[in-house]
Structures are given as structure tokens and as C-alpha cells.
Amino acid sequence: MEDHPQSTLVDVAREAGVSRATVDRVINGRPNVKAKTVAKVRDAMARLHYRPDPLAAGLARRSRHRFCFVLPTGTNAFMQDLATQIATMGDWLARNRAFVDRVEVDVFDPQALATALDELPRAYDGVAVVALDDPLVRASIDRLVADDVPVVTLISDVPASRRLRFVGIDNSAAGRTAAMLLGRFLAGQKGAVGVLVGSLSLRDHMERCFGFSQLLGREFPGLRILPVVEMRDDRDLAETAVRDLLKAHSDLVALYNAGAGNQGVAAALKAARKTPRLVFVAHELTALSRELLLAGVADAVIAQNPGHEARSAARLLLSRGLDEAIIAEQERIRIDIFLRENLP
Template sequence: MPKTTGPVIKDIAELSGVSPATVDRVLNKRSGVREMTAKRVLQAAAELGYLPESDMQANFRPRPMKVVFLLPAGTNPYLGLLGETIKAAAEQPSGYNIRARCFFIDSFNPKLLSDAMRQHGKTADGIAFMAIDHPLVRETIADLQAQGKHVITLVSDIAGIRHSAYVGLDNRAVGRTAGYLLGRLTRQTTGRVALITASRTYRAHEEREMGFLSLMDESFAGISVIAAREGHDNRSENYHHTVSLLAEYPDLIGIYNVGGSSDGIARALRESDRGRDIVFIGHGLTSDTRKFLLEDIMDIVITQSPDIIVQNALKIFDNIRNGAAPMQGVADLTMQIVVKENLP
């Protein structure tokens, strides 16, 4: 602690608007004081001559905020791209003073997700993850927040538990958009369309399915929707589901892939020579879906920018650290509709 010549701790407390005990904690580098409060105390100490400017800068070097991103493992290229974006952001200097890491965990398993959140929560200040809507995960969020940790959901939100923020689209609107586009593109009033989803344990996929079904029922009542097949974002499962659908339904006119790993579906369509006859809409602009658009195997890709997702999450964590509203200054995340002719 600096020598107590000149103004005393009480003067610093009055100037900074805090208690003398808080001033003592800051100057002795003890925990339990918010970063913005500590900065105010150190600035007051420097103004009063109690602490030289150079010492203030040395004292006010907060440790980086440690955040962990948890994403589902598997063959979903878009989630792989999101993980690469997180890692790239972590390696680049930013004004957020955040140290970010990304880990992939087994998909669709709430116990494994809960265990990973608790394990990383021991050392991380914040966790951002693609939520599985399950009681075990909700309980884990509640426990982490009770410990002062900050929790952000990505791409897929969770219901029934307070958390810091959600970074993602309105997935019911996404599903309705997919239904509208598919119904318009088929140019037919009868026939069947198929849904292939990853798993309803993800609220995003459940909401997309609900939105799709409601729009089809409202606007294209003559088109029948086949009960959804769960492919768990696995290209092999999606491939076999599509092969089965093509064999069982000769009047199939459209496929909406609610989740990822569209490459399995595209492979089955290509092998069947029906790719150009069936409207195929999926999610996530990646190198493979770009290729399928160019080949006319896919008709539309609905996507959301992985760069904006990552930057928004980091901005929210930074806001929380600085005592600001979580969504202050956070960029809009918009639904992007990509076709062959407007590929970025």
C-alpha cells in the first residue's frame, strides 16, 4: 500500500463516493470490489496525490475475464465454423480484456453438458453455450449464477430460468420463413414435404419445426408434412433418412432440414437424380452448403453470421463486467436468406 502522506483514506472515500473500507480493499488489492468501483477509487487517489498516476495504472490492470464457449461435437459444419470463429477471435487482440476458449462436447446429452458447465465454471467467469432445454441444465445454470458466474445461450435458448442473455434468432420466425419459402418454391398445391431435425432437446429446432408446421397449415393446406425424422446433426443419419423418404414417398416435393449436416441429405438427393425436382431448404452457410447451392441441390440456406454471434457474446460479457446493461451496444443479429444468385 502507498505511504499515507497527504490526503487520507477518508478523503479518497468522499471523492469517489464509497466507504473507507472499500478504499482500503482497493488499495490493498483485496477482492470483493467491482471493477468500475475500483477504477473510481484509484482515480480519486491519483487526483488527491495519494497515488502517483504511474502507480494507479499499475494497480488498475484487471485480470482478463475468462469465458468458455461450449458447442456440440459432431459432423455439423456450421458449428465447426462457429468454433473456428471463436478460436480466431480468442487469438486476436480486442478491447474487451477477455480470454476466451472453445470446447466441443457430445451432442444431445444434458448430463454431459451439465457436467462440462460445472467443470468449466470452477475457473471461468462466464459460460456461453448452445442450450439443451432440460431440467438438469436449468439447475446447473441456477447454481452457476448463484456462484456469480455469467451465462449466455447461443443459437438455441432455454426456457424457465433466468440467464444473462441469448444470442440467436427468433427460431419460430425462422421456421415460418422456411415454410413460406418452401411452399412458394414448390409451385404445387398438393404433395408431401419432409422435415429432418437434429433433436427436439434443442429449443431452436423445436421452435423452427413449430413455426414451419403452423405456416404450412395456414398457407399451404393441400401439402402434407411428413412427421419429422431426427438425424442428430449427423450426416450419415441424415443420408439414410433421406434415402428412406425418397423410396417411401414418390410424391415428395420438398425437404426442410431444421438442423445441420445437410451434406447427408444432399448426397442422397444427388444419388437419386431427384435433387433438382425437390425443393431443399437448410441452415448454415458453410463451404459444403455453398457447393450445394451452386449445384442446384439446395435451393435456400438460412443462416446467421458466426462472426456477429461471437462478437455479440464477447460484447455482452464485457458489458456485464463493466456494470452496463447486457445488450447495450450489441449489434443486431439478422436472419440471412442465401440463394445461388446472392452468395456472399
């Protein structure tokens, strides 16, 4: 059992022959200390292997962290899950003197999102936003950052903005993953593949499509990708879209839904009663997609973990406020693949 002796700031002060206030100045890089004194203190710190206690510092500073999470309105199951996860981490955050507010905005309206961001009190110590890649939104994010409010983008990125970081998955890779599974599950079958998205002006949906087409085209030449259908993540529009695809293409063998609205897709597939079943790959683990997987309607679900993403966003903002290092590996959001067998 190893020893872990901790020397304190007082020990360093004594060793260096200065006061605690001076040691504090050196540790925190505050001004007005003679270079010679700085050196003395640094030496003492090194000799004693001093490691400051950030918890005590936080207490003395009475520091609090207020964060704001900006989420899209609506009943999308994934976003609801995300909201729940944010609420769930409240206790943990409170223990770290951190608090999060939530704001909801229409995700399909860049102007509304930009305004919401502009109206955010600059007293916030950090903002996490499910963004829209739009010049207006980008400008609003940059204004926040200019006002010294760190911003992380969540789920959907605005790469050109000055956000601290993007918390989400590589959506092109997610699309490629979907294509690989779908292609291999079809195993040589030839035919048409339908692709649905909420909107091609949503960066994440667009990137999934891109990755999907890219890989399918390269690896599975027997499969023909049909023109992408936008259905605004609406289950009725999705249902109609799938019905139309089935009607128009008798050789339809598979479906990839890069957006929400799986309820509609499932309804159309059920009504069609095609044999052999179409291969169907969807996104996000929800009560519904889980059911579809168990029922054998969906073959695979590509997912990201909203709990992980919420905590990661909070940790990043917190680490910024506390000036602490992060564990990079912990903040990498993975592309999850779920089959019926590895459902959590």
C-alpha cells in the first residue's frame, strides 16, 4: 500500500519563507510578485511535491457554475431522452456547485435559434446547444464566445463557429456504418435501397446520407440508392414516403432512415407485408426502435448515447470553469450499434 502524503499551501509557505497569500499568487499566476520570490516558491513546491487542492480552492472562492442547455422543442423521443438525461445529472452537478437551465427552441428555424442564443444572459458560465449549421446561428455562437461564454455544440455541430468543442458522433461514419451493416445483411441480394432523412439542411442528417451513399456505392455495386426523401422527422410523412417507395420500386430490398419518424416507417412496412422482409436500419435507441429491433422489423439501430453526451457537455464546460484537465478518451462519443442481442 503506497503512501500518498499531501503537502499543503501552508507547508509550501513555510518552506519558501513567505506568506500564504504569496504562495497563492504564484500558484494562480497572479501579478505583482518578484521574479525571485516566484522562483523561491516554485522551488519549495517542487521539493514538497505540492499539489493544490481544487476542492478547497472552490470552497474559498465560493465559485458556482451556471450552464444553459439549448434544445429543440418537440416530441422527438431522442430529444426527450436527452432532456431527461440533463435533468438526471442535476444532483451530481449540484454537488459540484453547478446548475443547469434548459431553453427550448424550434430546431428548424435558424432565426429563432439565433435570437434565443442572443438573448441568453451573459452571466452563464457555459452554454451547450443542439445547433443548426447556419450563418445566423454561427454568428450568435461566436457572439456568446466573444462575450466570454464558452459554448459546446451538442449532437449537431457548427464546425465553422468558435465553439469550444462538438459533443456528438461523426455522422458520416455513422452513415457508413449503417451502409455496411445493411449491405452485409443483404448479402448479395440486388435491388433498390430507400433513404429517408428529416431534412437535408440538418448537418447530421446530411452527413449520414453522404457516408451511407459513399460506402454503399463503393462496396455494394448490386444495390441502387434511390433519391433521398425528406420527411421532416414526421411520422405521417415518413409513412407516406415509405408507401410510395414500395409502390414505385418493386425491387426495394432495404430502407435506411437517417432521421426520426420510425413509427411511420414501421407502419408502412407492416402494411406492406413483403417477403422476404426488407432490411431496415434506423437511428437512435428509443422505446420504439428497441421494440422494432425485438420484433425483427428493424435489423440494426445506429445510436449515440444521450446520457453520455449530456454529461460530456457538462464536464467540458465545468473543466473550463475549474481550469482542470479532461480525460480525452472519456469525452469521445462513440457510434453505437445495437442489434436485438446487445440491447441494454
